[in-house]
Amino acid sequence: NAGVMQNPRHLVRRRGQEARLRCSPMKGHSHVYWYRQLPEEGLKFMVYLQKENIIDESGMPKERFSAEFPKEGPSILRIQQVVRGDSAAYFCASSPRVAGKNIQYFGAGTRLSVL
């Protein structure tokens, strides 16, 4: 059973470009979470999605960031007009969401560098 797959592992963008980060959850998992880890800081929740629905986006910056989890295909975290402050590691997690429990399985992350 393959784990959570994220790609690309490393992404370099110039200021003003768009970044698209992809996440394929574990087989059978329909719940996806995105977290961001700034250099030398802890992980911060960004957004929680189920298939075709955003459930909680309380951690998403109000502008330039969006996320989707379509019926078919991976979840996408999209950052428009990137700035240097967006440089970070972005981790995706998936969960089978068994009632009362919330075990999240994380991918290896995408490291975004904005030049």
Place this chain on the structure above:
Amino acid sequence: DAKTTQPPSMDCAEGRAANLPCNHSTISGNEYVYWYRQIHSQGPQYIIHGLKNNETNEMASLIITEDRKSSTLILPHATLRDTAVYYCIDHQGGSEKLVFGKGMKLTVNP
């Protein structure tokens, strides 16, 4: 913000048991305690979780005090590969997100 507190760091000798403490004095009755770890530059890894009973799996044991205000993660025979930042998280009821604090850096020394 995270509701748990952990010491910032701890050292352990290879082969010895590592006992990692965590305080969660405001935990609610229906909230679980979760432990994750993050080995340098990798994604966080789930270790174990518990509600009020002690738990054991192939990775670790979790001892939760009777009043549930604190817990200890035990790695019975620490190896160099256990060097990581360990996060103790009380899952906030009704919310799906995991709130990571600063965690505790465990260094296993040869």
